[in-house]
Amino acid sequence: xxxxxxxxxxxxxxxxxxxxxxxxxxxxxxxxxxxxxxxxxxxxxxxxxxxxxxxxxxxxxxxxxxxxxxxxxxxxxxxxxxxxxxxxxxxxxxxxxxxxxxxxxxxxxxxxxxxxxxxxxxxxxxxxxxxxxxxxxxxxxxxxxxxxxxxxxxxxxxxxxxxxxxxxxxxxxxxxxxxxxxxxxxxxxxxxxxxxxxxxxxxxx
Amino acid sequence: xxxxxxxxxxxxxxxxxxxxxxxxxxxxxxxxxxxxxxxxxxxxxxxxxxxxxxxxxxxxxxxxxxxxxxxxxxxxxxxxxxxxxxxxxxxxxxxxxxxxxxxxxxxxxxxxxxxxxxxxxxxxxxxxxxxxxxxxxxxxxxxxxxxxxxxxxxxxxxxxxxxxxxxxxxxxxxxxxxxxxxxxxxxxxxxxxxxxxxxxxxxxx
Numbered sequence: 001x002x003x004x005x006x007x008x009x010x011x012x013x014x015x016x017x018x019x020x021x022x023x024x025x026x027x028x029x030x031x032x033x034x035x036x037x038x039x040x041x042x043x044x045x046x047x048x049x050x051x052x053x054x055x056x057x058x059x060x061x062x063x064x065x066x067x068x069x070x071x072x073x074x075x076x077x078x079x080x081x082x083x084x085x086x087x088x089x090x091x092x093x094x095x096x097x098x099x100x101x102x103x104x105x106x107x108x109x110x111x112x113x114x115x116x117x118x119x120x121x122x123x124x125x126x127x128x129x130x131x132x133x134x135x136x137x138x139x140x141x142x143x144x145x146x147x148x149x150x151x152x153x154x155x156x157x158x159x160x161x162x163x164x165x166x167x168x169x170x171x172x173x174x175x176x177x178x179x180x181x182x183x184x185x186x187x188x189x190x191x192x193x194x195x196x197x198x199x200x201x202x203x204x205x
Numbered sequence: 206x207x208x209x210x211x212x213x214x215x216x217x218x219x220x221x222x223x224x225x226x227x228x229x230x231x232x233x234x235x236x237x238x239x240x241x242x243x244x245x246x247x248x249x250x251x252x253x254x255x256x257x258x259x260x261x262x263x264x265x266x267x268x269x270x271x272x273x274x275x276x277x278x279x280x281x282x283x284x285x286x287x288x289x290x291x292x293x294x295x296x297x298x299x300x301x302x303x304x305x306x307x308x309x310x311x312x313x314x315x316x317x318x319x320x321x322x323x324x325x326x327x328x329x330x331x332x333x334x335x336x337x338x339x340x341x342x343x344x345x346x347x348x349x350x351x352x353x354x355x356x357x358x359x360x361x362x363x364x365x366x367x368x369x370x371x372x373x374x375x376x377x378x379x380x381x382x383x384x385x386x387x388x389x390x391x392x393x394x395x396x397x398x399x400x401x402x403x404x405x406x407x408x409x410x
Binding site for chain 1: 387
């Protein structure tokens, strides 16, 4: 089965519509989605940014918030500009990374994005994550404890190193075979590429 | 008649496919294009960048060059990665800004983009611009002299100040009424917005 690698960061605005849209679009094309949580913070820091580029560069930030409203309206997704941005998605990312193959993974990821970009909740707060896990009928305590483990931390660090090796510099980022696509508006193109990937060998990287 | 403001920079890779595609797409929708040359250099410098972000951030640059090949292939546009990037488009921008309403303006703009991104010519070289103007049967000497005048320099500076006031931070940038669109892949959306702009009043800025 063809698959698409979907790299997302919980603090990334445009990752939210991508996460909400990807399953239906992938299913329509018979493509399997592989969900990869990672952190943009270390990648930005390595290039000298100590904050989101949307905060560092106000014109770009103004545009993004306007565009996010427009994009979410286009896809009939609710959107509420968070009162704080960016929030720290570290704990949520450790969970999503460790439980990458769990059946409930996509439901968890979507609920965290909705907490951040619809309910204006602080996803860095363990109580918010606990509530999300409880709502999914999961063992919140066991999952949150696992996320604090040395191996969970190492797993996310390894994912971030892989992201850097793959040339990922922003989110959402999609990889179809070896073909990279950056930005939520490239989602359909990335999925379509999966269906024709043998005819379009990439020379990227 | 509805119109779309098209802001472009001659050194901007993604401005090239936008410039090549916009006339046909606009004509199909009965939209008039207003061409606005400006310079990204001063805008980047104001936010601390002394070079193109595609050079400053190599992962982003690698992706862009790969994506440019893909984008141009999609639209059947020739593309040759220039041996130097970014080139200085100052003289060309002064011409395009001063002669904004000339009938030959779009032909000149497209020829400069083709010189940069197809023929790998140095668009900072007055001889290259002279050849382009000659090929268009224009009075190259008069136009190049005018571009060096105090008023032509002031006109481009004013255009750049207007770009900053409009919240423009990259290129290509499209404005439909007050609604902003950044990126060549937003061109169709921007043109479609022109047709529905009264029903979609923007609150941007």
